[in-house]
Amino acid sequence: MSGQPDCLRLEGVRITRGGEVLLGADFAVAPGTATTVMGPSGSGKSTLLAFLAGFLDPAFMAEGRVRLGDDDLTRLPPQARRLGLMFQDDLLFPHLDVAGNLLFALPAAVRGRAARRSAVDAALGEVGLEGFGDRDPATLSGGQRARVALMRTLIARPRALLLDEPFSRLDRSLRGQVRDLVFGVARARRLPVLLVTHDEEDAAAAGGPVVSLRAM
Numbered sequence: 001m002s003g004q005p006d007c008l009r010l011e012g013v014r015i016t017r018g019g020e021v022l023l024g025a026d027f028a029v030a031p032g033t034a035t036t037v038m039g040p041s042g043s044g045k046s047t048l049l050a051f052l053a054g055f056l057d058p059a060f061m062a063e064g065r066v067r068l069g070d071d072d073l074t075r076l077p078p079q080a081r082r083l084g085l086m087f088q089d090d091l092l093f094p095h096l097d098v099a100g101n102l103l104f105a106l107p108a109a110v111r112g113r114a115a116r117r118s119a120v121d122a123a124l125g126e127v128g129l130e131g132f133g134d135r136d137p138a139t140l141s142g143g144q145r146a147r148v149a150l151m152r153t154l155i156a157r158p159r160a161l162l163l164d165e166p167f168s169r170l171d172r173s174l175r176g177q178v179r180d181l182v183f184g185v186a187r188a189r190r191l192p193v194l195l196v197t198h199d200e201e202d203a204a205a206a207g208g209p210v211v212s213l214r215a216m
């Protein structure tokens with residue numbers, strides 16, 4: 001890794017199923033900016049994210065390249081791509097406390113109990129959840145869960161964020177807050193963000209270009 005912020009590039013991407021073209025995509029997401037992918041149900045938004053993340057279902061064929069900075073991710077396994085994913089469900093592990101959820105995502109390169117615990121405490125502090133490490137995720141509010149989920153994604157030090165409707169389960173007021181937090185952190189860390197949403201307000205808050213997929 002160069003240490004420079006990375007641009008995420010989709011070059012000549014074409015995804016087909018059974019010989020039929022589902023979608024084509026050719027665009028770049030600059031560091032610290034968010035591009036929104038919109039389109040009707042079934043147009044391939046989640047499929048495009050799955051392709052980028054490296055777990056496209058074998059029912060599909062894909063051509064084209066995914067680049068991040070100077071690296072070609074196209075043939076790398078998902079874990080080697082270093083992409084941070086957030087979905088509609090936060091998928092916190094219910095059998096681990098909040099700290100355990102973050103420790104699980106913390107890179108193994110952070111060694112030693114004290115160093116690992118202090119990385120977790122710093123992450124919780126960054127989103128105003130100091131002292132929440134021992135809490136069972138089931139006892140958190142929706143907004144607190146969303147903040148833990150964000151930090152669990154970020155503590156892995158991703159090079160880009162892929163977001164699939166991550167705010168849609170939050171109520172209106174909370175939605176705005178969590179959204180601002182996610183885009184604010186992404187801007188501060190100079191991460192390129194690709195957001196899939198049906199929501200015009202999410203797209204406006206993302207602040208970047210909108211890529212529309214058509215129903216095929």
Ligand SMILES: Nc1ncnc2c1ncn2[C@@H]1O[C@H](COP(=O)(O)OP(=O)(O)OP(=O)(O)O)[C@@H](O)[C@H]1O
Pocket residue numbers: 017022039040041042043044045046047048057059
């Ligand atoms: N594993 C699969 N095998 C075959 N077809 C699939 C598979 N997964 C998705 N599809 C089909 O591929 C198309 C694109 O699906 P995808 O989930 O990417 O759409 P989407 O735009 O994310 O939709 P939504 O907005 O409803 O979430 C749909 O027609 C869907 O039925």
